[in-house]
Structure formats: C-alpha cells, structure tokens
Amino acid sequence: MNLVTLLPFIVLIGAMFLMTRSAKKKQQAAAQMRDHMAPGTGVRTIGGMYATVKEIGDDTVTLEVAPGVHAIYAKNSIGAVLEDAEYNRIVHGAGDDLTIDTPVVPDDASSLTLDKDADKDADKPEGEAPKLDLGKKDEPEADEPKADEPKDEPKNGKADGEAGTK
Incomplete structure (x- = not known):
C-alpha cells in the first residue's frame, strides 16, 4: 500500500x-480536586452556584446553599473547590479591594425630586405636612346628588334588574 x-489515518488515530x-x-484533576473537599469548604457547582460543603458521601455531597438550607448534589456537579479567602470575597463581599462605584438609591423617592416648595413650607410647624392638590373638589359635581338629597329615579321608571314590557 501507498x-x-x-x-x-495515522494522523487521525494520533x-x-x-x-x-x-x-x-x-x-x-477534577477527581483530585473533589477529594480535597472537606466539610466547611466553599465550592462552586458547574451551574455556577456557590455553597458550603456540609457532608460528603460516596457519590453525593450535601451543600448549604443558604443559612439552614441544604441540598444534595452529585460529586460530579462540583466545578471548583475554592480557597476560603476567595469564597468569602465572592459570597460575602469581604475584602479590601471591594469598592462600589454605583450610586446608592434611597428607599423612598423624596430625595429624587427637587424641593421647589421648600421656601413656602419653611414657615409651617415642623410636624405639619403641606397640602397637596389632587384635583378633588369640595363641592359635588352638578350631575351628582348631594348627600342629603335623594337620588333621581331611572329615566324609564324601573329599578335596576326589573323586567318590563314596552
């Protein structure tokens, strides 16, 4: 043969x-990494969840995914065993290099609006809130009866739900 x-074929087999x-x-290497797991070790699953090892079985591992919340995973689902410092930095945000560049958002919207009426409210007592105009009127509309007047009868003279002939 040539x-x-x-x-x-030789290249393909090689x-x-x-x-x-x-x-x-x-x-x-993955099996050796999993052998270094011990209770209390921080791990990352292949799905990306961070947890703490609680118990190790033959083929399973019990992980604490939140305080008091335990889940059983296959040992093969452990993607990485983390050092304590790295686990704490990722999960708890502990570390000197952690800085937050985003602005802090307040719990209410009061600080997000400009206080245009601050001069008007300065002379009011401290506990009194300013009145807001919500578009309500004190007087009832012309179509609405006042509280002491009886309501108008329907135009056809029938009460709601009454059947009748024309």
Missing part, C-alpha cells in the same frame, strides 16, 4: 489518542 493513503489522553488528565 504510505500517502495511510498518512491521514489526534484521537491525544484528545482522550487530555480528557483523562482533566478527569483525574
């Missing part, structure tokens, strides 16, 4: 050998 026809070898190395 060596030129066998060369692509590439497959290298890929399986690197995959085995990755699996061994």
Whole structure:
C-alpha cells in the first residue's frame, strides 16, 4: 500500500489518542480536586452556584446553599473547590479591594425630586405636612346628588334588574 493513503489515518488515530489522553488528565484533576473537599469548604457547582460543603458521601455531597438550607448534589456537579479567602470575597463581599462605584438609591423617592416648595413650607410647624392638590373638589359635581338629597329615579321608571314590557 501507498504510505500517502495511510498518512491521514495515522494522523487521525494520533489526534484521537491525544484528545482522550487530555480528557483523562482533566478527569483525574477534577477527581483530585473533589477529594480535597472537606466539610466547611466553599465550592462552586458547574451551574455556577456557590455553597458550603456540609457532608460528603460516596457519590453525593450535601451543600448549604443558604443559612439552614441544604441540598444534595452529585460529586460530579462540583466545578471548583475554592480557597476560603476567595469564597468569602465572592459570597460575602469581604475584602479590601471591594469598592462600589454605583450610586446608592434611597428607599423612598423624596430625595429624587427637587424641593421647589421648600421656601413656602419653611414657615409651617415642623410636624405639619403641606397640602397637596389632587384635583378633588369640595363641592359635588352638578350631575351628582348631594348627600342629603335623594337620588333621581331611572329615566324609564324601573329599578335596576326589573323586567318590563314596552
């Protein structure tokens, strides 16, 4: 046979050998990393959730995902075992390099509006809130009866729900 026809097959077999070898190395490294887990260690799952290891079984691990909340995961779902300092920095925000560049938003909207009427309200007593005009009128509309007047009867003389003939 010709060596030129066998060369692509030899390259393909060699590439497959290298890929399986690197995959085995990755699996061994992941298994070794999981062996370093101990109760109290911070971990990140392959889904991206950060938790603390509580118990380790043969194929499972119990994680505390929130204070008092425990979940059981497969050991294979652990993506990384974290150092204590890194886990605390990520989960609790602890660290000297943590700075917040975003503005702080207040709990109410009062500080977000300009206080145009501050001069008008300065002479009022401290506990008294200014009156707001909400568009309500003290007098009833012309169509509405006053509280002491009886309501008008319907135009057809029938009460609601009464059947009648025309």
